[in-house]
Amino acid sequence: MNGADTAWIIVATALVLFMTLPGLALFYGGLVRARNVLSVFMQCFGIACLMSILWLAFGYSIAFGDGNAYWGGLEKAFLIGITEDTMAGNIPEVLFFAFQMTFAIITPALIVGAYVERIGFGFVMTFSGLWMLLCYAPVAHWVWGGGLLAGEDWSLFENGVNDFAGGIVVHQTAGLAALIVAFFLGPRRDKSKPPHNPGMVMIGAAMLWVGWFGFNGGSELAANGSAAMAITVTHISAAAASLTWALWERIRFGKSSLVGLVTGTIAGLASITPASGSVGPIEALLIGAIAGIMCQELCHVVKRALKIDDTLDVFAVHGVGGMFGIIMLAVFGHAGWTEQLGGLAVVGLWTVIVTTAIVLVVKAIFPIRVSEEDEHTGLDLASHGERAYDMSS
Template sequence: MSYKKIIYRGAGALLLSAPALALADDTLSSGDTAWMLTATALVLFMTIPGLSLFYAGMVRSKNTLSVLMQCFAITALMTILWALYGYSIAFGGDGAYWGGLSKAFLAGVGVDSLSGTIPETVFMTFQMTFAIITPALVVGAFAERMKFSAMLLFMGLWLTLVYAPIAHWVWGGGGWLGGMGILDFAGGTVVHVNAGVAGLVAALVLGRRKGYPGTPMMPHNLTYTIIGAGMLWVGWFGFNAGSELAADGTAGMAMAVTQIATAAAALAWMFSEWMVHGKPSVLGIASGAVAGLVAITPASGTAGPMGAIAIGLIAGVGCFLGATKLKRALGYDDSLDAFGVHGIGGAIGALLTGVFAAPSLGGAGLGVESGSIADQVTVQALGLGATIAYTAVVSFILLKLVDMIVGLRVSEEVEVEGLDISEHDERAYIL
């Protein structure tokens, strides 16, 4: 071969490789970005329509639209507040307790800004969907008795003063719980314990529904509920696997353990109910599945498959007891078991994350430097306790403040008539 051909071929190879060389210097990953766009859509799908239908089927027919409206309105309101300042408080800076306001109004979040290997716009929107579903979960605790105006005001304040700061504690740069080594891959404390405790406080402050517990208040459409539960199950893959923020092996394992734990919890609740009440119910297996999804959430990035089975089984039985025996024993009216499933399931998952993250038990590794399961569980318990205490106190204050401004609870006449007509002048069913 002549030297000219060698030169030409060498030059041609260099020109062909130039795009690849340029991309090598660019940290943006099209694969990660494509997955995170999908995951973001899946998490939004969890709230509308998933959670909306799950909750709407469990209330009485006269309150169907009120629950759907609350979830839909929360989606809109949290989107705007997150863009204005919520994202900045959670992820804007490196403070121990909040992220500051440097990214208020999404300052600096443009087409070219990155968060790791994905556009920051995608990361911001993904985290927005978490800020949407968390207050929507709270709705289940006070369903059928809170004013729509009070709900909007409370949720706006709650996102600002509770959700966004706690998200920063765990996930934000310099957050004090994250710095201690807490493991909360996708929101056991930030989302589920946070929402469950706020829901319990709201249920206690508002009081029981008229007639509870003597008057039967059966779910009016369990078809909606099981469809909603199925949507939550599917969407949760975006919730958990998406929290890796990349399309890699950890995301794959997060998807696997999410499926396994959910199935284990669904079966655990179903068989528990079967033994106690004589028959397995559709509401029971759907609730068990959600309990498994909740419990595996903080552990989804660190637990292995066998750990996922253990977490699912424990959560299924624990949430069954919490949503039935505990609620009846203490007498509080958690309308749709927001605390029974999300509060208790989130706590179980948060603590067991510290156990099943251990490599000796098939996990991916502990977050504390000592590598001790006991030390990790201690950190998990500290994060759990801090979240419970802060959420309970601030939620209580906010509820009392809202009650002073617009009043929390609808009148007895309105409650009897139903919130669909009284609050929205519409009916779910025209028969």
């Protein structure tokens, strides 16, 4: 065991969990109306709890078991046979389990942004659990667990896909799934109200930015120069995308908003994620600068051209950003075009098929959408019997 590596991954694990709780919850919660903020918190927190148990039970073994090209099997279910002395490289395997668990938590939690303000809580929990096990965990095995896309003997591509921290595994899968759920769910009945608390959005985005150092820097699984570079390029891309988003917003609409600025931050972070283990600061600057404009434009495309109410722009920011980062690795010569585009195609097809199947099955059991009356009342009161604010004061 390497003590420095172990200490750093312990910190990184805490940082990535911090991204979901409370970072993502606050970021999404501030973007919805006041009557739905607690429902967003409930969805993020509930998903975090359920994914933790399912990751222990089956998810980790499916993703990182020895298995075959397609899945890891169930030999590591419930961490059977793994003790504090079992190693994964230079760190305890139980720590590697915990670090990867935080990724399995935030990936389905990202999808929350597509369906806020109108979805049934039973559907959210059931869909998220099945999706993590049947979509996310197998893809994690293909790319990171020595499977179909990892460059092993049985890989589809000789050199494997270069996806350092989750452009494909996390952001493409979550972005596409968000688009599909939003399509089946249908649009909100009232889309006229602005975010109820932009300050909360900024606080959540700031937490995500800090937590992303663990997300990308921790993916090196070592306390070394490569981890330091990953953190540095992550920060540069986020800063660049924030500024270009704000500038493009001012050019198009005459004003730069706080919500726009921090949404650009997330676009830059998602875009650099797959490339953070390979690129340098100048390449990161270019990735972020382009992402801030490109992801903003895709927000309008999804809502106006596709007419899909991906409420908080999960696909445009995370899905497009992650896929863009994967492609930029090939543009800069850090990966082969065949591997990068092939990986996007294989995982994209799998995600669309599996997500669609899960939605169709789960909505036959649990209502996918709340009633019109409950949507008008707000999910905080209708689904959870609570209010975030005293509306009478």
